[in-house]
Amino acid sequence: MSLKHTTLTHIFGILLLTPSFAEKMLNQLADGTLAPLSIEESLKHIEVPNGFKLELVASEPMVQEPVCFTFDSDGALFVCEWNSYMQDQYGTDQDKPVSRIVKLTDTNGDGKMDKRTVFAKDLMLPRSILTLHDRVLVRFTHNSTIWSYFDDNGDGISDRKEIALQGSSVGGNIEHQDNSLIWNSDNKIYATGQIYQFRDGKLTQQRSHGRYGQWGLTRDDVGRIYGSHNSAPLKNWFNLGGYPMGNPSLAKETFKANFTCEVDDATDSGRNVTATGGQTILRSEQFGELKGALVIPDSVRRIVKLVTLDQNDGQITPATHDDYKNTEFIRSADTYFRPVWTGMGPDGGLYIADMSRGIVQESQWFPTERTKNPNKDWLERYYRTKAWGMLKVNSRGRIYRLIPEDSANLESPIQLSTVSSADLANYLEHKNGWWRDTAHKLIVCRNDKSAIPNVRKLLNSNNPFTRLSALQILDFYSSLEKKELKSALKDMNENVRVHAISLSEKRFTSDPDFFTLVSNLATDPSPFVVAQLYLSTEKLNTTDSINLRKQIVSSHPNNIAVASLDRKKNKLRGSLKKYIPGHKIYQSLCIDCHGQGNQGIESMGKLFAPKFTRNSRMADKVYLTKVLLHGITGPLGENEETYSAGIMPPMGATYTDQELADVLNYIGRRWGKWKKDISADEIKVIRAATSERKLPWTYSEAKSKKS
CATH class of the missing domain: 1.10.760.10 (Cytochrome c-like domain)
Structure with missing residues (x-):
């Protein structure tokens, strides 16, 4: 059982303690070194919100050096391990292909992984992974090629691989290379710097508007994409995926790290986040009022931060939840608590990958006695971590899940891979995002049109997220009728209208009626609808479209989103x-x-x-x-x-x-x-x-x- 938050800021969150100030740190032995805690002891020192509990799902040796993961449609967990990452302070043999992808399975339904197979081995630091209907997409470090791995006999071990999309060698620091693969509501797959589409068994690259962030990517129920950057917990959100990025200013409080571990190996004294990435939006009913908030780990601060996403005049405005203004959503005083990735599970829980290691800094930013002209503060950090014995702590790893204390309402796993495409349509009405996303992905990737009749019925669902998924699936199969899209433009839910405008774009030229129809939404009461209307008509270089955008700008002076889009469009003069x-x-x-x-x-x-x-x-x-x-x-x-x-x-x-x-x-x-x-x-x-x-x-x- 993990500790609960206290009402006052934990004392370690008030000051950054160095060896000269700390009487004895949590992990410290008599000789001054910091010893790794046992799994049980480490779990005790991870503090979580009231009403929730943290459970161990897997740990070493079952999983080692976990950097990212994804679930397949049956609830198995595929974990990318960086087995060569910073095994010493010099990054010796880091580019040696010895890393793995392991498949973890819970065979008895108790919430703990009890079966492990090495799905693929001898790999070069796998950094992106996504399961589809019959394959696993993987991208590796130093190369932009995306591979498909197949397990033909179902034993949990890949039998063959093929190139899904040919890329090329990639240089530069491993922290800057593209990563993440997530399925979005527009039938596309997003990485931090690229967009892809899987159709007819082939992966193709789509137009992108730049890089969403550095490490990790997530989406909300509507289909907006959220990136991050080390010292910025949120970056390049704003619009639906695939549209020009917006990066509104963040309130200063969202940058704050309201907890500092005794052993904070950042080079500053620590009041802001410094190593955020691997974010997730809470998209399950199990999180109650917190559903829709973004959580993001910071492996240096030893925290998982929570940011609410409020709606304000057409803009998603990040804010700090009242309960976490002086603390953090999850935090630990354990030196070796290193959360780097999060994701929603089929049970409705939040899963967290903890590398549980000493160094979480790539060698380029971790100078040693061998470094020429080192940064003085960084070099002091090296000698400090060396004296503490942190350099030798590696090849470990834990995966936890955060769930309500009352776990009776957790979702039971179902093997969606065995469900027919027609019946998968039922799961598009699920209250939790993981189930809707997975059903949507399977229906599209299987290229099975037998699902179309049942999907069409869902245009009348009471769930707006179901309706917008149905629109997108029908459009993917070229089965969306004009009357259905016209009806969606008048839907009572603003998010459905937003998607209907987006789907109308490619019809502007072939059917001018659609431009007239969307133009009627220029006075829509929803600021998100008029912002999407501005975006969707930007590509039209016609007098009518230019006048429409001018009308939108003048008619909605308080719409932050429209004002921002207009400024950005006209920025270069x-x-x-x-x-x-x-x-x-x-x-x-x-x-x-x-x-x-x-x-x-x-x-x-x-x-x-x-x-x-x-x-x-x-x-x-x-x-x-x-x-x-x-x-x-x-x-x-x-x-x-x-x-x-x-x-x-x-x-x-x-x-x-x-x-x-x-x-x-x-x-x-x-x-x-x-x-x-x-x-x-x-x-x-x-x-x-x-x-x-x-x-x-x-x-x-x-x-x-x-x-």
Whole structure:
């Protein structure tokens, strides 16, 4: 049984205790080292909200180094293990293909996994996984290819694999590479940086508007996608999946870490989150009033944070729940509690992957005595964790589930893989999101039209999420009739109307009636409907569509969503309009550290990274190119400016010469007063000339004409 929250902030959440302040830390032995707790003891020190309990689902040796997971349609858990990740402080042999995907099964229905099979082995750090009707999609580190794995004889071990979508090698830090695969309401599969569709047994890449976040991805019942970034628990939500991203400002309270473990190995004293990712939206009735809130782990702060998602004038507004303004949803004083991933289970519980290890920092940001020009604070962290004995704690792992104390209302597993497509339609009416998503996914991926009659009946369901799923499935099979879509545009539920507008888009050209029909919604009382109307007509470059959007903007002055969309659309003006490709890269790559470029982002009392205004370095094309290709570390400029980020990672292996030229031209034209663009060929020459460079530059090296 885990501890419950107290009414006052836990004392360890008030101060960051270092060895000089702590009399004795939870894990500390007589020699000063921090020993791992037993599974039972560790569980006792994980505090959860009143009314809930945390149960162990699996632990080492059944699962080791879990980084992400997914459930199949029968309730089995597929877990990606990073068995080579930071096995010592130097990241020795990290790129050795020894990682695994394990399949965990609960054979007796008691909520604990009791059967384990190694589904696939000798892998390169698997980072994305999704089960479909007859295969498991997997993506690995350092390559964008997506593979299909098949278990033909049902023994829990993959028998064969084939390429689902050919990709290419990917360079750069493993923390920055694309990850996650989730099924969305629009019949598409989303990753942090790409969108795919599975149709007729084939996976194809779809148009994307940039990168949603860094590690992990989730969706809500409507189909909005929510990303995150280390120090930002929410990023790039706003619209339905597949539409341009919005990134509204977050209230300062949502960044706060209201609990700090005694052993906090971040380099700052800890008041904000610093390593968030692996988020989930609570989409089951078992969570009562918390249903619809977002939860996200922070493995450095040893917490799982909860953020409510309130609706305000067409915008989803994140806020801190009143019960967690001075605490966190889940927290632990155990040094080795390292939550990195969450997901909803078929039982309605929240599942949490805990790596239960010492280091959760990739080697590029974990300098040691071998590192040239290390960040001083980071190096001190290394010696601190070494003295505590944390470097040797690895090859462990736990998976927990958070469920109500009264577990009588948990859902019982059903083998949905054996249910006919026609009967799967019944599960589209389920009250919990996991069941609706899984039934939806199976109906679409099986390519079985026998489900269509039963799905059509669901257009009259009392559940609005069922109705919008039925619309999307019928549209996938080209079976959605005009009268049905017209009716959906008048649906009593705003979310159904939003989806109906979206589905009308591709009919604007072939059937002009639909533009007229959606135009009637310009005065709709729902701010979300008019925001979607603005988005859905953006692609139409007609006088009528332009006038419609002007009408929407003028008629809804208090609609935050519409105002934001209109500003974003018109952001690049005059001479900058031709640099939209570079602007898009900047918005997805650079903005997390440099902000909008004018003011920068403040962290730990100073700028996280340089701002670009009144920065003479922005005029130096060669310097900027070298920095983007190979990164830079240490003080910058003649005045030796320091920034809390400490290092800019290299981007040369991740981005092409043309992409680097695009973003440099945008930056140079906007802030560097460039009169002439840099070409991809010029980037190519500088790349070749510096190809021997293995480490990030120092400022003097990057400015040197000899390097």
